[in-house]
Amino acid sequence: MVSLFQKHLGHMPSLYEKLVKKHTVTDLGDDEVLLYISFHIMNEYTSPQAFSGLHAAERNVWRPSAHLGVVDHVNSTRRAGHGDGDEAAELLITNFIANCQRHEIRYFDHNDDRQGIEHVVVPEQGLAVPGQVIACGDSHTTTYGAFGALGFGIGTSEVEHVLATQTLVYRPLKPMRVTVDGDLNAGITAKDIIMAAVQKIGADGASGYAVEFCGEAISALDIAGRMTVCNMAVEMGARAAIIAPDEKVLEYISNRPLGPYQEKINSLRDELFDLQSDADAVFAKEVSINIKDIPPLITWGTSPDQSIAIDEQIPLPESLAENKRGDAERALHYMDLKAGTAIKDLAIDMAFIGSCTNSRIEDLRAAAAIVKHKKVHSNVRAIIVAGSRQVKQQAEEEGLADIFINAGFEWRSDSGCSMCLAMNDDVADSGTRIISSTNRNFEGRQGRGARTHLASPAMVAYAAINGCISDVREAQNA
Amino acid sequence: MPEPLTTIKGVAAPIPNHNIDTDVIMPKRFLRTITREGLADGALADLRFHEDGTKQNDFILNKHPWDQSKILIVGDNFGCGSSREHAVWGLYQLGIRVLIGTSFAGIFYDNCRRNGLAAICVDHALRDHLLKVAENPEYCEIHVDLANKEMEDHQGTHSFDIPEAIRQDLIEGSDAINTTLNYADKIRAFEGAYWG
Known part of the structure; x- marks a missing residue:
C-alpha cells in the first residue's frame, strides 16, 4: 500500500491522492487499488447493458441507496413526456425506470420536477459532497471536482461493476496542477478559462492525469463557474478534475433538498483544512495560466x-x-x-x-x-x-x-x-x-x-x- | 465475459488522424439501444458510409485487404470524448482485436480492457513505423503476442509494454466483478468504517 502511493503518488499527498487513499478498500498490486465509490449516478443510455449483465449473472445491487438514476440523454425537451413518440427513446427510458424500480434505486424521470441533466441535478439536490468519490457512466462526471469530490466517468462494464460491488478496480492517475491567476475581466467567464486551459494544454495534454485547479481566479469563481471548469477538464484528457473545497462549497450544499444535514456540514467545515493538497505536494505536471489578457x-x-x-x-x-x-x-x-x-x-x-x-x-x-x-x-x-x-x-x-x-x-x-x-x-x-x-x-x-x-x-x-x-x-x- | 486474447495475426489498417473521438467511432444514432449487439455497422460509420448508406470507397477499411482488418494503427488520443462503451463493442463486432497507438483516452482504454480488445501504447517512432507498414497491402499483416509482449511485422520484432494487470485480464478474459467479489468482506468492513 505504502509502496504504491510512494511510487506513483509522490511522498507529499495532493488532494487527489488523499481522496484515492481514503477510498482504497485494498491494494490489488500491479499499481491498482480497489476504490470505493461513495455515490454513483446512472442515465438511461449507458446503463441498460450494465443492468442486463447484472441480471444475466444473477447478481444484486450492492448498495441501492448509493445510486441515482436520471433520465436526460434521449428524452425530447419539446414537451413533457417520454420520448415524444420516439420508439427507441421510449424503450431506453421505460427500460431504465424498470431497472431502477426493480433494484429500489431512486430515479428522476419525466414525471419528476427534479429531472434534468444529471450533472446539473446532482449538485442542485445537494448530492455532490466534498471528499467523496462519485462515478457515472458519462465523461463529464469530472464536474464534481467543483465540490472537492473526486468525480470521473466510466463505461458501461464499470457501471455494472459499481452496481455489483460499489467499487472499481482503479489505476491511480498522476497528479497535475493548473494554476489560474489574474482578475476576471468583463465578458470573460469560467467557460473562457477552461477553453484557454484546453487550448494551452491540448486535447490529450492531461491524459493520464488528475488535474487540480487552483489560483486566485479559481477561488474567485462561484460554484457554477467551478463546475464549468471541472466539467470541461475531460476535453484536455483529464480523467478527473478537482478544486479544494472552501466555504463557498459548504454554503452551496447547505439547505439542498437531498443534501447533508447541518451537523454533517459542520463536520465538513472541520475537515476543510485536510481537503486540500499539502503545501509541499509534488505534482507530476504543472501549468500556469494568467487570465488577465484572455479575450473571449x-x-x-x-x-x-x-x-x-x-x-x-x-x-x-x-x-x-x-x-x-x-x-x-x-x-x-x-x-x-x-x-x-x-x-x-x-x-x-x-x-x-x-x-x-x-x-x-x-x-x-x-x-x-x-x-x-x-x-x-x-x-x-x-x-x-x-x-x-x-x-x-x-x-x-x-x-x-x-x-x-x-x-x-x-x-x-x-x-x-x-x-x-x-x-x-x-x-x-x-x-x-x-x-x-x-x-x-x-x-x-x-x-x-x-x-x-x-x-x-x-x-x-x-x-x-x-x-x-x-x-x-x-x-x-x- | 470477454474472449481471452493471447496472440493474434491479422491485417492492420492505418487510421492516422489524431483525436479520433467516440462520436466518430460510434455515431449517436447507433446508441439508441438497450443491448450490446448489432453495433458493427455503427463502427466508424460516417467514415465508412455515405449518408445514403453506400460505401465510401476511398476509406481504408473499405479497401482490400484492410476490409479484413483485425488490428488498427491509430493516431494520438484515440477514443477521446464520450464514455460510450458502444464504441468498443462496435469495433470488436467489426472484427478488431488490437489497437496500437501512442495514447488512448482513459475511459475508452478501460472499456477496451473490459471487452477483450487490446489497446497497446507504443512510442511515436514505432507507431509511425507501423502506420507505414500498415499502408502497404503486401506487408500489412502483423502478429501481436501478449504472452511475450512482442509484435512482429515483415521487418522484424518490436517489444511493447502493457500494464501487467491489464495483460492478465486480456489473456484470461477475466470477469472483473467475480474477482472483486472475492473481496466482499473487505468491502463490507470498509463500508462499516466509512459510513460510520
Missing part, C-alpha cells in the same frame, strides 16, 4: 483545443506544430472555413444554450443580460434548454424566460442534454453552423455534417442577436 474564446475546428480569441484569425495550418497540421486541414474542410480569415462576423444558422457545461441559472442570467430588449436575428434559430426543471422554473420566476421568449428563442418545456449530443429529436442538419454553449465540437456531434463553434453562454446569446459570431465585449461596453 471560440473554437474554429473539430477538437475543443482548436480555439482562438474572438479577434484572432483562423490559424494557417503551416503555422501550427507539424503533428497538428493534418488535423487542422481536415477540420477546416469539415468546418468549411478558410485559414487566415477572421472568425468574427462569420454567419451562423443556429445558437444553442444548454448542456452540463453551461445551462445553470447563472449561465441563463448571463445570456439574458445580453438578450434583454433585443431580438434573435431573422436568419438564426436559437434554442435554450435549461439544465434542469428547477433551473427552468427559477428562470421563469426571475423573468429570464420572458426575455428569451420575447427575443425569439425557443424556450424548451423540458430539460436534458438535447442538442449538445443530439441523441434526442434535436439534431442539426448537415452544413448547419451552430454556436453552442456546450463542450464538444466533434465532427457530427450535433448532427451529421453539422458545424459547431463552442463559446460561453453570453457569446452564444450575442451571436444569436447579431446573426454572426461576435465579440460579446461590445455588448457589455455599450
Whole structure:
C-alpha cells in the first residue's frame, strides 16, 4: 500500500491522492487499488447493458441507496413526456425506470420536477459532497471536482461493476496542477478559462492525469463557474478534475433538498483544512495560466483545443506544430472555413444554450443580460434548454424566460442534454453552423455534417442577436 | 465475459488522424439501444458510409485487404470524448482485436480492457513505423503476442509494454466483478468504517 502511493503518488499527498487513499478498500498490486465509490449516478443510455449483465449473472445491487438514476440523454425537451413518440427513446427510458424500480434505486424521470441533466441535478439536490468519490457512466462526471469530490466517468462494464460491488478496480492517475491567476475581466467567464486551459494544454495534454485547479481566479469563481471548469477538464484528457473545497462549497450544499444535514456540514467545515493538497505536494505536471489578457474564446475546428480569441484569425495550418497540421486541414474542410480569415462576423444558422457545461441559472442570467430588449436575428434559430426543471422554473420566476421568449428563442418545456449530443429529436442538419454553449465540437456531434463553434453562454446569446459570431465585449461596453 | 486474447495475426489498417473521438467511432444514432449487439455497422460509420448508406470507397477499411482488418494503427488520443462503451463493442463486432497507438483516452482504454480488445501504447517512432507498414497491402499483416509482449511485422520484432494487470485480464478474459467479489468482506468492513 505504502509502496504504491510512494511510487506513483509522490511522498507529499495532493488532494487527489488523499481522496484515492481514503477510498482504497485494498491494494490489488500491479499499481491498482480497489476504490470505493461513495455515490454513483446512472442515465438511461449507458446503463441498460450494465443492468442486463447484472441480471444475466444473477447478481444484486450492492448498495441501492448509493445510486441515482436520471433520465436526460434521449428524452425530447419539446414537451413533457417520454420520448415524444420516439420508439427507441421510449424503450431506453421505460427500460431504465424498470431497472431502477426493480433494484429500489431512486430515479428522476419525466414525471419528476427534479429531472434534468444529471450533472446539473446532482449538485442542485445537494448530492455532490466534498471528499467523496462519485462515478457515472458519462465523461463529464469530472464536474464534481467543483465540490472537492473526486468525480470521473466510466463505461458501461464499470457501471455494472459499481452496481455489483460499489467499487472499481482503479489505476491511480498522476497528479497535475493548473494554476489560474489574474482578475476576471468583463465578458470573460469560467467557460473562457477552461477553453484557454484546453487550448494551452491540448486535447490529450492531461491524459493520464488528475488535474487540480487552483489560483486566485479559481477561488474567485462561484460554484457554477467551478463546475464549468471541472466539467470541461475531460476535453484536455483529464480523467478527473478537482478544486479544494472552501466555504463557498459548504454554503452551496447547505439547505439542498437531498443534501447533508447541518451537523454533517459542520463536520465538513472541520475537515476543510485536510481537503486540500499539502503545501509541499509534488505534482507530476504543472501549468500556469494568467487570465488577465484572455479575450473571449471560440473554437474554429473539430477538437475543443482548436480555439482562438474572438479577434484572432483562423490559424494557417503551416503555422501550427507539424503533428497538428493534418488535423487542422481536415477540420477546416469539415468546418468549411478558410485559414487566415477572421472568425468574427462569420454567419451562423443556429445558437444553442444548454448542456452540463453551461445551462445553470447563472449561465441563463448571463445570456439574458445580453438578450434583454433585443431580438434573435431573422436568419438564426436559437434554442435554450435549461439544465434542469428547477433551473427552468427559477428562470421563469426571475423573468429570464420572458426575455428569451420575447427575443425569439425557443424556450424548451423540458430539460436534458438535447442538442449538445443530439441523441434526442434535436439534431442539426448537415452544413448547419451552430454556436453552442456546450463542450464538444466533434465532427457530427450535433448532427451529421453539422458545424459547431463552442463559446460561453453570453457569446452564444450575442451571436444569436447579431446573426454572426461576435465579440460579446461590445455588448457589455455599450 | 470477454474472449481471452493471447496472440493474434491479422491485417492492420492505418487510421492516422489524431483525436479520433467516440462520436466518430460510434455515431449517436447507433446508441439508441438497450443491448450490446448489432453495433458493427455503427463502427466508424460516417467514415465508412455515405449518408445514403453506400460505401465510401476511398476509406481504408473499405479497401482490400484492410476490409479484413483485425488490428488498427491509430493516431494520438484515440477514443477521446464520450464514455460510450458502444464504441468498443462496435469495433470488436467489426472484427478488431488490437489497437496500437501512442495514447488512448482513459475511459475508452478501460472499456477496451473490459471487452477483450487490446489497446497497446507504443512510442511515436514505432507507431509511425507501423502506420507505414500498415499502408502497404503486401506487408500489412502483423502478429501481436501478449504472452511475450512482442509484435512482429515483415521487418522484424518490436517489444511493447502493457500494464501487467491489464495483460492478465486480456489473456484470461477475466470477469472483473467475480474477482472483486472475492473481496466482499473487505468491502463490507470498509463500508462499516466509512459510513460510520
